[in-house]
Amino acid sequence: MIIMVMIFLFLIGSAVILQAHLCGKKEILLFPPVNFTITVTGLSEVLLQWKPNLNQDPRIKCLYYKVKINAPCEDDYETSGTKSTSENVLHGGFSASIQTILYCGSSFFQSSWVSAELQAPPGAPGTSVVNLTCVTNILWEDVSLHCTWFVGKNAPEDTQYFLFYRFKRHTEECQEYRKDSWNRNIACWFPKTVINSKGRGKLAVHVNGSSKQAVIKPLDQLFDLHAIDQVNPPVNVTAKIEGNCLTIEWEKPISNFPRKCFDYELNIYNIKRNYSQILRIQENSFSLIIDPTCKYSLKIRATVHFSCRNNGLWSEWSQSIYVGEDEPIHLTEWLLSVLMATVCFLLLSLFFICRTCQVWTKLFPPIPGPNSKVKDLFLSNIFEKSRSGETEIEVISYVEDPALDNLDDSVF
Numbered sequence: 096m097i098i099m100v101m102i103f104l105f106l107i108g109s110a111v112i113l114q115a116h117l118c119g120k121k122e123i124l125l126f127p128p129v130n131f132t133i134t135v136t137g138l139s140e141v142l143l144q145w146k147p148n149l150n151q152d153p154r155i156k157c158l159y160y161k162v163k164i165n166a167p168c169e170d171d172y173e174t175s176g177t178k179s180t181s182e183n184v185l186h187g188g189f190s191a192s193i194q195t196i197l198y199c200g201s202s203f204f205q206s207s208w209v210s211a212e213l214q215a216p217p218g219a220p221g222t223s224v225v226n227l228t229c230v231t232n233i234l235w236e237d238v239s240l241h242c243t244w245f246v247g248k249n250a251p252e253d254t255q256y257f258l259f260y261r262f263k264r265h266t267e268e269c270q271e272y273r274k275d276s277w278n279r280n281i282a283c284w285f286p287k288t289v290i291n292s293k294g295r296g297k298l299a300v301h302v303n304g305s306s307k308q309a310v311i312k313p314l315d316q317l318f319d320l321h322a323i324d325q326v327n328p329p330v331n332v333t334a335k336i337e338g339n340c341l342t343i344e345w346e347k348p349i350s351n352f353p354r355k356c357f358d359y360e361l362n363i364y365n366i367k368r369n370y371s372q373i374l375r376i377q378e379n380s381f382s383l384i385i386d387p388t389c390k391y392s393l394k395i396r397a398t399v400h401f402s403c404r405n406n407g408l409w410s411e412w413s414q415s416i417y418v419g420e421d422e423p424i425h426l427t428e429w430l431l432s433v434l435m436a437t438v439c440f441l442l443l444s445l446f447f448i449c450r451t452c453q454v455w456t457k458l459f460p461p462i463p464g465p466n467s468k469v470k471d472l473f474l475s476n477i478f479e480k481s482r483s484g485e486t487e488i489e490v491i492s493y494v495e496d497p498a499l500d501n502l503d504d505s506v507f
């Protein structure tokens with residue numbers, strides 16, 4: 096036993112000495128790996144595999160490989176293994192290169208590159224779906240997925256699209272589509288998926304299609320789960336007014352994230368003044384001073400704070416709730432405004448009809464006698480303007496005539 100251990104140690108020792116000896120050399124010949132292959136193992140997922148080169152001097156240990164993805168996105172990394180999985184969209188093809196490398200003391204040696212590629216799947220340009228967007232939502236333990244897209248501009252009318260998603264090793268086809276007027280699928284809904292409810296990892300979505308008239312190009316998209324996860328809106332939103340102090344309270348959305356993980360946005364809209372205020376809050380209640388004679392509408396939405404997860408989407412707004420006084424509308428004021436508006440409208444119409452037909456002078460050759468001061472002012476002025484061909488704007492400016500100031504104020 097002891098002898099075996101000693102032999103083993105001796106072997107390691109000699110290998111280290113040999114490696115050190117080799118490192119002293121200016122040049123070490125490294126051969127690139129062989130039999131480099133790329134295999135599609137799932138939606139937007141490939142397996143890269145290669146073998147060590149048998150011509151390589153077996154005394155050289157600790158060889159590494161450098162993998163370089165050339166398309167669709169440039170990326171590179173090192174590994175000591177002879178296979179590697181890569182997640183990438185594949186609708187535009189995929190290509191990668193690999194070389195053998197050796198770190199030896201302070202020197203670095205590398206072999207030449209070997210490359211392999213996957214051709215892009217066939218399809219006519221402009222036939223794939225465009226603007227694919229997906230959103231996930233969690234209700235208790237179930238993560239639902241909703242995706243929408245637009246039909247490609249060159250897709251024939253008989254095109255049908257099919258959507259698949261992959262999360263880790265699970266792939267599933269959509270069963271519930273929404274269709275456009277040509278019966279083409281344009282949205283998909285998975286009420287329940289196997290997606291991680293903490294919103295970690297990537298989601299691969301693939302939309303391909305078929306048509307009798309053209310080959311439909313597929314589309315792949317990879318989504319960061321945290322970026323497409325939409326939390327539910329806050330629940331049990333209540334508000335009360337005491338004097339001029341408004342207090343709003345709510346509970347965290349239905350979610351697996353604890354209470355401390357949420358950020359809220361409160362929208363307070365003053366209906367009378369048509370003015371809204373948006374406030375960012377971390378607590379579950381908020382108080383502020385308001386004008387209690389105004390009516391307000393309040394709504395609130397939530398998002399997961401970055402301390403618990405990378406930033407994602409805001410939830411939908413909660414249902415609006417209303418507080419404050421309804422501004423009573425006085426009947427007389429209302430009637431007066433309607434009356435005034437009608438009169439203005441009639442006068443304006445008359446003015447335009449007369450202008451276009453040039454019948455004013457035929458119908459009313461003399462200026463009518465004054466039966467009311469206001470009417471007289473109106474008519475004479477319009478008469479003048481119609482003759483001189485002035486514009487509508489000046490009729491309106493006439494309303495500012497001091498003779499009408501009192502009437503004006505009481506109406507508006």
Ligand SMILES: *[C@@H]1O[C@H](CO)[C@@H](O)[C@H](O)[C@H]1NC(C)=O
Pocket residue numbers: 129130146147149
């Ligand atoms: C590479 O592939 C060829 C043909 O498939 C095979 O004969 C050869 O043994 C492989 N080389 C290695 C190192 O596995």
Ligand SMILES: *[C@@H]1O[C@H](CO)[C@@H](O)[C@H](O)[C@H]1NC(C)=O
Pocket residue numbers: 225226245
């Ligand atoms: C897709 O999105 C782009 C950019 O957001 C937009 O310009 C384009 O109009 C959208 N296409 C369709 C069909 O809506």
Ligand SMILES: *[C@@H]1O[C@H](CO)[C@@H](O)[C@H](O)[C@H]1NC(C)=O
Pocket residue numbers: 257259301303304305
């Ligand atoms: C669409 O993609 C799925 C999953 O890769 C595949 O099973 C199916 O045959 C494809 N359909 C068409 C029409 O290309």
